[in-house]
Amino acid sequence: MSIRRITIIGVGLVGGSLGKAWKSTVTDDVLITGVDHPLVLERAVASGAIDVASDDTATAVADADLVVLATPLSAIMSTLSEIAADLKPGTIVTDVGSVKVPIVRHALETIGNETLFVGGHPMAGSEVGGIDRASPFLFENATWVLCPPDTTTDDQRYDELVALIQATGARAIEMTPREHDEVAASVSHVPQLLAVALTNTVGRQNESNPNYLKLAAGGFRDLTRVAGSDAGIWRDILAANHGSILDALALFSAELQRVRNRLLEEDFGELHASFDRARKTRETIPKDSKGFISPLADVYVHADDRPGWIAAVATLLADAEINILDMELLKVREGTGGTFRMSFADQATAKSVVDRLKTAGLAAYTLD
Structure with a gap:
């Protein structure tokens, strides 16, 4: 492999995870340089995500064979302009931005x-970012969209980039920038807006009747999990892909109006057919790969009503280096305990958790 020097600009969750993944899987002698704020770089070096820390972007990219732009979306295009004159001939540049048309156009x-x-x-990430959340397994079974120019048909550099991406455990697929943005609008960007809209609707109802949120448990939390995402990041995405998002919102609004009309007409047969179509469509979604919005895998466990129970379970999983991504107390009765729902990165981890908890004498299960 001719890629020996990699520079990652932006060593947060994605950039840091890339560094860790490549350092653990690439056997060739590869040097990874990170560019970011000093405190971030200090933690990145300490965690093993990068080999060299740099606060000088021009120097960091000058000898790089591969440059990865892992900054927030709003900074990718300005960073491209900043580094253009410092890149050596033959360098590969890629980015991890969630909108492609404006970035690819600006790069060209x-x-x-x-x-x-x-x-x-x-298509991998977390509601919480930062280098401290970086993991070499972040991209395992994730879909990684690539938008290569037409001239890459016989370009060895492109093949090497694909090999590096596959080394992270991701599955690379090719799309045009336009196709990517249209698909992302429907399966990622609109769901984010729907989660925010539904949460705010119920929140306003709750202002006059607090029973709304008291009853907002499992299903509501599942539908609105991403409503807590970073508004600043989403502002950039919505601005960059607003055309495709508006088109996707129009399609969804029309579908929602059809559902409303069937209710007005009491056409429960058609509503039943809608449920069937949705179920069959959902069953075709690959269960072994991460998509634009990565689902979490839930484990349900009965909790005893005694001091230290949560700490004991957390310690058991921490000793196995298993990270709890979310936890919710679903039911509780004083003196008898309750049921916790704990969320993990994938089904394999969830199954491992169930096995460990059962071995420890706890009642645990998944719904799969």
């Missing part, structure tokens, strides 16, 4: 013909 206008730019978007 900015960097020279001797540099290969490939738009990229790994």
